[in-house]
Amino acid sequence: MESLRGRRVVLGVTGSIAAYKAPLFLRELQRQGAEVRVVVSEAALHFVAEAALTAFAPVVSRVFPPGLPGSWHVEWARWAEVMLIAPCSATTLGKLVCGIADTAPTLLACSLPKTTPLVLAPAMDTELWERPAVQRAVEQLRREGVWIIPPAFGELASGAVGLGRLPEVEAILSTVEGALTTGVLSAARQQLWSGRHVLVTAGPTREPVDALRYLSNHSTGRMGYALAEACRDRGASVVLISGPAAVPPPPGIVVEQVETAEHMLAAVLRYREWADVIIAAAAVADYTPAETWPGKLKRGSHDLLLRLRPTEDILATLGAHRRAGQLLVGFALEAEAEWAAAEQKRQRKGVDLLVLNSLRWGSIGRPDNTIALFLPDGRIRMFPPRSKRVCAEWIVDALEELLSGNGP
Ligand code: CTP
Numbered sequence: 190m191e192s193l194r195g196r197r198v199v200l201g202v203t204g205s206i207a208a209y210k211a212p213l214f215l216r217e218l219q220r221q222g223a224e225v226r227v228v229v230s231e232a233a234l235h236f237v238a239e240a241a242l243t244a245f246a247p248v249v250s251r252v253f254p255p256g257l258p259g260s261w262h263v264e265w266a267r268w269a270e271v272m273l274i275a276p277c278s279a280t281t282l283g284k285l286v287c288g289i290a291d292t293a294p295t296l297l298a299c300s301l302p303k304t305t306p307l308v309l310a311p312a313m314d315t316e317l318w319e320r321p322a323v324q325r326a327v328e329q330l331r332r333e334g335v336w337i338i339p340p341a342f343g344e345l346a347s348g349a350v351g352l353g354r355l356p357e358v359e360a361i362l363s364t365v366e367g368a369l370t371t372g373v374l375s376a377a378r379q380q381l382w383s384g385r386h387v388l389v390t391a392g393p394t395r396e397p398v399d400a401l402r403y404l405s406n407h408s409t410g411r412m413g414y415a416l417a418e419a420c421r422d423r424g425a426s427v428v429l430i431s432g433p434a435a436v437p438p439p440p441g442i443v444v445e446q447v448e449t450a451e452h453m454l455a456a457v458l459r460y461r462e463w464a465d466v467i468i469a470a471a472a473v474a475d476y477t478p479a480e481t482w483p484g485k486l487k488r489g490s491h492d493l494l495l496r497l498r499p500t501e502d503i504l505a506t507l508g509a510h511r512r513a514g515q516l517l518v519g520f521a522l523e524a525e526a527e528w529a530a531a532e533q534k535r536q537r538k539g540v541d542l543l544v545l546n547s548l549r550w551g552s553i554g555r556p557d558n559t560i561a562l563f564l565p566d567g568r569i570r571m572f573p574p575r576s577k578r579v580c581a582e583w584i585v586d587a588l589e590e591l592l593s594g595n596g597p
Contacts, residue, residue, distance in 0.1 A: 191222030192366055192556070192576035198223045199265060201274035201294030202242075203281040204232025206346040207312040207355035212241045214275055217358045218365075219245065226265060230292035232278065249293045262293075266300035271369050274298065275338075276312035276355045282326040285309075285335075306368035308336040310361050315351035334373040336422055338364045339441030356440045363418050363439075363578045370582040374423060381592050382424040388464035389417040390457060390471035390503070392432035394450045398495065399482035406472050410434025412520075412558065413470030415581035417442050420466070423585065428464075430456045432471060450474050450500035457503055461512075466588060468518040469504040470544075476500065508539025516541050516591055518584065524548040528561075528569070535563050542587055550574075562587050 198218055202211040211233070218225045227248040229239065234250060242248045254261060274281060274294055281295060290296040298307055309330065317323060318340060331337055338361055341354040355361075391413020395403040410431055417429045418439050428443045430453060438444040447453045450473045461467075476497035486493075504519045511517065519540035523530045527547040535543035543563040546552065550559040558580045562570040564587065572583055 193218060194222030196223045196369055197268055197270045198225050198365065199269040199272040199297060200225055200227045201272060201297065202227065202229040202233045202237065203274060203276060203278040203292070203294050204230055204235065205276035205278045205312045206236055207276040208233040208236035210355060211237050212245070214358055214361070215242060215245055217362065221362060226268070228293040228297045230294050252291060252293060252296050262296045262300045265297055266302065266305070269301065269305055271306050271308060271365055272298055272301055273308045273310070273361070273365050275310035275361055277309040279313050279317045279323050282309070282311060282323060282330065286326040286329050304373060306336060306373050308338065308365055308368050310338045310355060311340055312355035313353050314345055314347055315349065315353045318353045331424070332376065332379065334375065336364055336368045336374070341440040357437050359436065360418070360439050363415060364422055366576060366578040367419055367422050367582055370579050378589065379424045381589055382420070385425045385465045386463050387420040387425045387427045387466045387468065388457065388460045389413050389420070389427060389429045389468045390453060391417070391429060392434035393472050394432045394453055394474045395448050396450065396474045396477035397481045398478050399486040400484050402486070404474060404478065406474070408472035410436055411577045412580070413468070414439055415577040416468050416470055416584060419578065419581040419585045428460055450477060454501055454503050457507065461507065464515065466516045466518070467507055469507070470520055473503055474500055502538070504540065505538045511539065516588065518542045518544065518588065520544045520546065522546045522548065531563050541565050541591060544584060
């Protein structure tokens with residue numbers, strides 16, 4: 190599915206070495222169906238050739254571009270549904286916080302209507318990222334409703350390993366989708382999330398049969414990862430406990446990798462007191478082999494009987510021993526009579542918000558998802574098929590209502 194089909198995106202590119210990746214970002218935005226225009230600073234042109242951008246999209250690289258009227262930025266700012274600056278340099282962060290508009294990207298960002306979201310993906314060396322001036326700028330911009338994707342940990346241009354890498358394109362486009370769905374984050378919404386602890390489980394588990402084989406399922410982890418990113422982007426502190434997933438760990442989130450249902454339970458229990466909100470999106474195995482063969486199970490000529498025992502239901506355990514004020518979100522995958530089954534599951538497992546996914550809605554194994562939300566007062570909200578990140582925004586919106594006490 191093209192998750193950005195028909196959306197109008199301005200891509201800003203500024204003077205960080207990661208600017209060399211800009212043509213890839215531009216192509217990926219277009220592959221997702223977005224219409225893209227590009228604004229690039231002169232500093233960025235040290236790291237990326239202008240022709241590598243003009244080959245694919247309209248590009249402005251000067252505040253007074255030859256051939257365009259002086260008010261080009263007003264027209265471009267009105268055209269944009271979202272602006273993404275990736276990479277965003279330390280200098281650009283500083284300029285944006287002060288309203289200095291002396292490059293094409295900063296001029297455009299400063300010209301955006303108040304309702305148009307701005308998404309920044311800072312990328313720089315660790316020392317620079319950790320400077321108090323840079324952190325102050327980031328905090329101030331966040332308070333103003335700017336979406337900021339934390340840099341990733343990894344190898345940097347200097348050869349050092351640390352925080353400051355431009356995240357993978359998948360993580361960046363996920364936040365762009367979040368910003369397009371939710372818009373500029375108001376101060377009230379940010380206050381709701383700031384200081385909140387969110388625990389998310391995601392992905393499949395693997396239950397060992399012998400030293401080489403396991404029982405598992407097709408979960409990719411994408412839904413849980415999108416939820417973790419959505420909560421992070423609203424300002425929460427997020428811990429993600431993940432089975433072996435098909436997606437890279439999102440930046441700005443503490444990720445604990447686990448294998449089995451038992452490991453997942455143990456990890457969840459360690460964070461149970463810490464968490465204000467727990468979202469159980471993992472596809473945990475319901476059964477595990479009663480014994481694991483040591484070494485390799487050899488081929489034989491007789492039937493092989495594998496005895497399974499049920500795993501502990503992590504969600505139900507959490508629902509049964511909950512600390513006051515803690516919110517619990519569960520998932521249900523149903524094959525038939527899904528409406529009644531989902532509400533029963535919500536009550537039986539002691540869950541506040543239940544996300545229903547039906548086998549009959551045909552979204553299993555597809556990048557998009559179809560969900561219905563079961564709210565604590567018995568109301569149900571049904572949504573059209575959309576990408577997992579858009580579904581995550583809707584789930585987090587419902588959580589916001591519950592957290593603010595205006596809730597359903
Ligand atoms: N879950 C869990 N621990 C398990 C199994 C499931 O925490 N051992 C959680 C999942 O993370 C998810 C919800 O329970 O939030 C999914 O439940 P689902 O698989 O739909 O239902 P089950 O409880 O497994 O019941 P059934 O398969 O009989 O419908």
